[in-house]
Amino acid sequence: xxxSPLLDLLGVFVLLHVITSINDIKQxxxxxxxxxxxxxxxxxxxxLHEGHLGLIRQARKENDTVVVSIFVNPLxxxxxxxxxxxxxxxxxxxxxxxxxxxxxxxxxxxSEMYPDEFxxxxxxxxxxDKLCGKxxxxxxxxxxxxxxxxxxxxxxxxxxxxxxxxQQTVVIKRLVSDLHVDVTIxxxxxxxxxxxxxxxxxxxxxxxTEKKDAPCLYMALTKARAMVNTGxxxxxxxxxxxxxxxxxxxxxxxxxxSVVDPETLESVPKVRSGDVALLAVRxxxxxxxxxxxxxxLMALSWFRLC
Ligand code: AMP
Numbered sequence: 001x002x003x004s005p006l007l008d009l010l011g012v013f014v015l016l017h018v019i020t021s022i023n024d025i026k027q028x029x030x031x032x033x034x035x036x037x038x039x040x041x042x043x044x045x046x047x048l049h050e051g052h053l054g055l056i057r058q059a060r061k062e063n064d065t066v067v068v069s070i071f072v073n074p075l076x077x078x079x080x081x082x083x084x085x086x087x088x089x090x091x092x093x094x095x096x097x098x099x100x101x102x103x104x105x106x107x108x109x110x111s112e113m114y115p116d117e118f119x120x121x122x123x124x125x126x127x128x129d130k131l132c133g134k135x136x137x138x139x140x141x142x143x144x145x146x147x148x149x150x151x152x153x154x155x156x157x158x159x160x161x162x163x164x165x166x167q168q169t170v171v172i173k174r175l176v177s178d179l180h181v182d183v184t185i186x187x188x189x190x191x192x193x194x195x196x197x198x199x200x201x202x203x204x205x206x207x208x209t210e211k212k213d214a215p216c217l218y219m220a221l222t223k224a225r226a227m228v229n230t231g232x233x234x235x236x237x238x239x240x241x242x243x244x245x246x247x248x249x250x251x252x253x254x255x256x257x258s259v260v261d262p263e264t265l266e267s268v269p270k271v272r273s274g275d276v277a278l279l280a281v282r283x284x285x286x287x288x289x290x291x292x293x294x295x296x297l298m299a300l301s302w303f304r305l306c
Contacts, residue, residue, distance in 0.1 A: 037064040041156030046070040047087035047201035051191040055160040076142030164190040216249035217290040224277040235259040255280035
């Protein structure tokens with residue numbers, strides 16, 4: 001008789017179909033397509049939390065087959081970033097995923113995704129060097145390459161992403177549109193802790209004191225929303241007030257605070273409905289990002305009327 005944790009694990013693996021090779025995932029997807037099964041896809045780097053699970057649940061509702069990828073993509077990490085230390089919790093991820101009725105987990109090795117001869121890059125001019133791209137050069141090229149590879153392999157009908165990584169969603173939508181990738185991209189709202197902190201695998205790095213400071217990102221975004229609600233549209237004023245809130249938290253170091261157009265990511269001088277307030281802040285050594293979509297009150301009342 002096997003000890004029950006091992007049985008649990010075996011059970012999980014049998015039900016889940018963990019696929020690690022490119023050939024196997026291609027074969028499996030081919031079979032699904034032959035069966036006219038619709039495919040929902042959730043790409044992740046693992047260390048799963050309720051934010052990821054929200055995407056998976058939506059995919060489960062809307063598709064016959066759900067594929068989740070778990071791949072900590074070396075290409076999107078800079079030299080001095082946290083690739084080595086990024087949380088890897090595969091056994092727990094499998095437990096969580098299996099409770100959501102996921103059909104396939106794709107978990108390739110880096111050598112499977114990027115063999116020695118690999119040399120292709122995907123450049124998104126005007127989008128990749130703004131906001132997070134300024135302090136993370138090459139990050140969005142890495143994201144674009146891996147997402148395009150995964151979309152080519154999984155061939156999903158719908159792929160699900162979180163609004164928390166707003167710039168990433170803009171890059172991916174642009175990529176899919178520019179290169180005519182046949183997939184629908186769905187972006188779901190950010191899932192937060194009770195104190196407003198956006199869930200993130202990187203929150204695991206925060207010390208107890210830093211955890212208390214971290215909600216300052218959402219507090220600043222809430223201030224931006226409140227200012228817009230009182231009719232303030234001047235983004236300089238809004239950014240300044242947001243900065244004051246973040247500066248009050250001891251361990252916080254602002255990387256950027258900006259209000260931008262949701263497609264071009266260009267800063268806007270005056271808020272229009274649909275513009276996005278974003279910020280990146282280092283809390284201690286941990287770089288956190290967050291954003292909210294701003295709506296002018298008139299547009300909000302119109303939405304409510306509809
Ligand atoms: P990651 O594993 O961090 O690469 O994230 C995988 C997907 O989950 C991305 O589309 C993220 O935007 C999304 N995601 C991460 N955190 C959250 C969150 N708090 N709420 C909603 N989606 C999230």
